[in-house]
Amino acid sequence: MKQSKFIPYIFAIACTAVYISLVFNNNVWLDEAFSASIIRCDFVEMAARTFADTLPPFYNFSAWLFTHIFGFSTVSLKIFSVMPMTLLMLISAHFIPKFSSVRAACIYIALLTAMPHFLEYGVEIRMYSQAICFASATAIFALCLLHDIPHSALWLIITTVLGAYTHQYALIAEAFVWLMLLFVYIRNKSFSGWLRYAVICIVCYIPCAVLTIYQMKSAVPYFSASPATLSNMMSSMRYPFVTHITILSALLMAFALILLLYACTKGKLAYAYYILVYVLVTMLSFGLMSATGSTFFSSRYLLPAIGILWLGTALSLDSMLSENKYVWFVAVPLITVSLIVLYVQQFKAEYVDTSAFEEFISSTDDKDGYVIYEDFPEIEICLGYYAPWLKKYDLKDIKKAEGNKYVFVNGDVHTDDIAEIKDLKFDLGYVENLNFDRYTFGVYILSP
Numbered sequence: 001m002k003q004s005k006f007i008p009y010i011f012a013i014a015c016t017a018v019y020i021s022l023v024f025n026n027n028v029w030l031d032e033a034f035s036a037s038i039i040r041c042d043f044v045e046m047a048a049r050t051f052a053d054t055l056p057p058f059y060n061f062s063a064w065l066f067t068h069i070f071g072f073s074t075v076s077l078k079i080f081s082v083m084p085m086t087l088l089m090l091i092s093a094h095f096i097p098k099f100s101s102v103r104a105a106c107i108y109i110a111l112l113t114a115m116p117h118f119l120e121y122g123v124e125i126r127m128y129s130q131a132i133c134f135a136s137a138t139a140i141f142a143l144c145l146l147h148d149i150p151h152s153a154l155w156l157i158i159t160t161v162l163g164a165y166t167h168q169y170a171l172i173a174e175a176f177v178w179l180m181l182l183f184v185y186i187r188n189k190s191f192s193g194w195l196r197y198a199v200i201c202i203v204c205y206i207p208c209a210v211l212t213i214y215q216m217k218s219a220v221p222y223f224s225a226s227p228a229t230l231s232n233m234m235s236s237m238r239y240p241f242v243t244h245i246t247i248l249s250a251l252l253m254a255f256a257l258i259l260l261l262y263a264c265t266k267g268k269l270a271y272a273y274y275i276l277v278y279v280l281v282t283m284l285s286f287g288l289m290s291a292t293g294s295t296f297f298s299s300r301y302l303l304p305a306i307g308i309l310w311l312g313t314a315l316s317l318d319s320m321l322s323e324n325k326y327v328w329f330v331a332v333p334l335i336t337v338s339l340i341v342l343y344v345q346q347f348k349a350e351y352v353d354t355s356a357f358e359e360f361i362s363s364t365d366d367k368d369g370y371v372i373y374e375d376f377p378e379i380e381i382c383l384g385y386y387a388p389w390l391k392k393y394d395l396k397d398i399k400k401a402e403g404n405k406y407v408f409v410n411g412d413v414h415t416d417d418i419a420e421i422k423d424l425k426f427d428l429g430y431v432e433n434l435n436f437d438r439y440t441f442g443v444y445i446l447s448p
Helices: 002-020 030-039 043-052 058-070 074-099 102-114 118-123 128-146 152-164 168-187 191-218 230-241 246-265 269-292 299-323 325-350 355-362 378-386 395-400 415-423
Strands: 369-373 405-409 427-436 439-447
Touching: 002 074, 002 102, 002 118, 030 043, 030 058, 030 074, 030 378, 043 058, 043 191, 058 074, 058 128, 074 102, 074 118, 074 128, 102 118, 102 299, 102 325, 118 128, 118 325, 128 152, 128 168, 128 269, 128 299, 152 168, 152 191, 168 191, 168 269, 168 299, 230 246, 230 269, 230 299, 246 269, 246 299, 246 325, 269 299, 299 325, 355 427, 369 378, 369 395, 378 439, 415 427
Parallel strands: 369 405
Antiparallel strands: 405 439, 427 439
């Protein structure tokens, strides 16, 4: 029926509404505060800080443009993060039926909402939703190209380049998609066609590659990555299925493995390959870390490959349903339960009561200053987003603050710190404990 072609778009609208329901809050954590603080700068400073970072520039530049058109706020930035997920759903709704079916498109759109990590990173003020979108769209357009759908090559090149300009691990996931295309083109004795498209992508990527080399030479490590051990590698292998409910996570993994085996036995090798892309990316990362003795990998870097994993799963599930409609009685409950569990978890994480924190921040002004005790500057960086007017001081210099003099403590106040405060002839008065997102800290005030 002609009406059926609109069903995936209805799915996309409904799933976008699920994402949008999670954005109306003012909660950010360290990485979000870091990105948002860069985006809030004027263009010259934003560009300078972006080029000094370790990540490609597309997210910061596009978010800067978006917020200068629609306004800067936590909500607008989270909506901006939802937009790539919506775009990917619309791409799926339009193109997947061209080489598979309407049902496959609907399944993939549902999985983009119901599977682990998508709701979390789909609203986070970072580049991960863009990375998921462009890498997964590259995988979709690769299949379109193999089915001779018009303009597929153009869209394939665009999404590949945009992914490369968004995150290095989007580029790696896309490289595995292009590797699949290479095998197919060689088999079909048309290597020159693949090479032509690949050269265009490489030429377009050269400016970003030069920037990346510059960034890596001047990069300073700012997080502790997991070492290249077997246990950490296996943890990353499980990452796409982690729901924090063991039984549900195990069921999702088992279901994906069953669909992988089905795709292999039925000769749906492209679908099986897509399911395994995240495994290949993980093995490549840990292999490089082991060979070089370095640590640079975090499981969240798998997100672009995870988008491709669930694309392969959706296509395999659609094929299996064509043979046995009773698979619905397993798939629908599993997807539904996963969505409910993950949505409840994410809703609780997003809608933390921060009224006391925001009331405190609104009571401060640019004459106030603070000293902060924490092992790593999570709260300090977040304060740069929430209260950029507040100035950080060392304890010996806090007397320069003309207004209130605060002490922020992430954890307990140590006796050595109290002794130093008394030596400088300050009294330490407790105010309250405050919290935002995943952080809690104590507020104290210094008085002569």
